Amino acid sequence: MPARETWATRIGFILAAVGSAVGLGNIWRFPFLTSDSGGAAFLVVYLLFVAFIGFPVLLVEFVIGRRSERNPVNAFERLGKPAWTFAGVIGALAGFVILSYYSVVGGWVLRYIIASATGAYFADPAAYFETVATGTDAVAYHAVFMALVAGVVAVGIRDGLERAAKVMVPSVIVLLVILAAYGATLSGASEAYSYYLAPDLGELSGNLLSILPAAAGQAFFTLSLGMGVMITYSSYLGEDRNLVSDGLTVVAIDTMVAFLAGLVVFPFLFTQGVDPGEGGVGAVFISLATAFAQLPAGRILGVVFFFMLGIAALTSAFSILEVIVSFLIDNFGVDRKVGTIAIAAILFVIGIPTALDLNVLTAYDAVANNILLILGGLLLSIFVGWVYAEGSLDEFVRGAGSSASLSTPWIWVVRTLVIAVLAVTLYLGTQDVITTLQETVL
Ligand code: PHE
Numbered sequence: 001m002p003a004r005e006t007w008a009t010r011i012g013f014i015l016a017a018v019g020s021a022v023g024l025g026n027i028w029r030f031p032f033l034t035s036d037s038g039g040a041a042f043l044v045v046y047l048l049f050v051a052f053i054g055f056p057v058l059l060v061e062f063v064i065g066r067r068s069e070r071n072p073v074n075a076f077e078r079l080g081k082p083a084w085t086f087a088g089v090i091g092a093l094a095g096f097v098i099l100s101y102y103s104v105v106g107g108w109v110l111r112y113i114i115a116s117a118t119g120a121y122f123a124d125p126a127a128y129f130e131t132v133a134t135g136t137d138a139v140a141y142h143a144v145f146m147a148l149v150a151g152v153v154a155v156g157i158r159d160g161l162e163r164a165a166k167v168m169v170p171s172v173i174v175l176l177v178i179l180a181a182y183g184a185t186l187s188g189a190s191e192a193y194s195y196y197l198a199p200d201l202g203e204l205s206g207n208l209l210s211i212l213p214a215a216a217g218q219a220f221f222t223l224s225l226g227m228g229v230m231i232t233y234s235s236y237l238g239e240d241r242n243l244v245s246d247g248l249t250v251v252a253i254d255t256m257v258a259f260l261a262g263l264v265v266f267p268f269l270f271t272q273g274v275d276p277g278e279g280g281v282g283a284v285f286i287s288l289a290t291a292f293a294q295l296p297a298g299r300i301l302g303v304v305f306f307f308m309l310g311i312a313a314l315t316s317a318f319s320i321l322e323v324i325v326s327f328l329i330d331n332f333g334v335d336r337k338v339g340t341i342a343i344a345a346i347l348f349v350i351g352i353p354t355a356l357d358l359n360v361l362t363a364y365d366a367v368a369n370n371i372l373l374i375l376g377g378l379l380l381s382i383f384v385g386w387v388y389a390e391g392s393l394d395e396f397v398r399g400a401g402s403s404a405s406l407s408t409p410w411i412w413v414v415r416t417l418v419i420a421v422l423a424v425t426l427y428l429g430t431q432d433v434i435t436t437l438q439e440t441v442l
Helices: 010-021 024-036 040-068 082-118 125-133 136-155 158-184 189-197 201-206 208-222 229-234 243-272 280-294 298-332 336-356 358-387 393-397 407-441
Strands: none
Touching (some): 010 158, 024 208, 024 280, 024 298, 040 243, 082 136, 082 229, 082 280, 082 298, 082 358, 125 136, 136 336, 158 298, 189 243, 280 358, 298 336
C-alpha cells in the first residue's frame, strides 16, 4: 500500500477544518437560534457547550481519525472494534439530512447575491424573504447550490477550496466587523446589546430545559461535529501534530465569527422593531438586507457579503458531501464523478420538501442537530473514553515534540462530563422534537 496522503502543510489542515466549521451555522443558524431561545441566556449556555463539550469532542474526532487513518465508517474496524461501525453510519445519516436542507439555505444565499445587485429586497426586506424562502424558485436555487457542491467534489478541487477559504474567512470577519460597527450607531443598538449580551438568570433557569438541547445542537453543528467530518480530515494528519492547539484554533475562529454575527444581526432587528423571537430562520436575511438597503454602497456591500457567505457555505457543504462520497469510493470502488452525481441527486430530492415549507426545514434541522449529531457525538465519546482505551493516553492528543499535555484531564472530561451532559441533552432534544413534530403534523 502506498503511504497515506497527508496534509502538505499545517495550515492546510487548519484551513480545511475552519472551512468546514465556518458556514451558515455561524451566520445564519446561530443568530436565529439565539433570538428564538431568548438571547443572552442562550449565548451563555452555547459558549459553555463549545468550551466544555464541543472542544473535547473535537479532540475525540481528531484522535479517531489520526489513529485509524480511515473514514468514519471504516475507522472502527480499523481500530479493532467493528461492532462500532454503526456509530459511523449514524454520522453519515446525519450528513444526508443536514446537507439536503443546508443546500436550500445555500440557495437563498445565492439568490441574495443577485438580489443585492438589483436591489430587489430594498423596498421591503421582510416581505422579500417571505416570497423567496419557499416555492419553485427556492427549489431551483437549491438545485444550483447542490450542483455547485457536487461540481467541486466531483472534480476534486479541494486545493481551490482551501485557497478560497483562506480569503473567505478573513473577509467575512472584516465585513462583519464593519457591519457591527455600523449597527452600533443604530437607535436599537443598546436594547439589542442588553438582549444579546446581558443574561437574565431567571430566564436562564426557567428555560434551561429547552435551551440545553438547542445550545448543544448548535455547538455540534457549528463545529461540524458528530458526523465524522473531523474524523475524515484528521485521518490525513501526521503523528507530529499537536491536536490541542489545532483544535483550539478551529474553535476560536468559529466562535468569533458566530459572536460577530450576533453583534450584527441584533441591532438591525431591534431597530426595525422586529420581535427577536419572530425573525425565525429569516432573521439574518431580513436584518442584513435592511442594512444593505440603508447603507451607502449597500448594493456592493451586499453582493460581497452574500458572495463570501456563499463560499463559506460551499466549503462546509463540501466537507459533508466529501465524507459520503469518499466512503463510497473506498468501500465500493464507485467512480468519483458517478458517485458524486448520484448522491447529490438523492440529496436534492430529499431537500425539496424543505424548500416548499419552512416547517419541514425546521423539522429536518431539529432532527439532525438535536438528535443525530448529539447521538453521534455521544457514541464517539463513549468509544474513545471507555471502549478504545488502549495505548498511552498521552500520545492520544499530544503530537511528538510538544511537552505539555492535557491528555489526562481531557480523557476524564470525555468519560464523565461530556457523556453525562450529552446523554441528558439527547433525551431532552428527543422530547422536544417529538412535541414539535406532533404540533406541526397534527
Ligand atoms: N459547520 C458547518 C456550519 O457551521 C455545518 C456543518 C455541519 C458542516 C456538520 C459539516 C458537518 O455551517
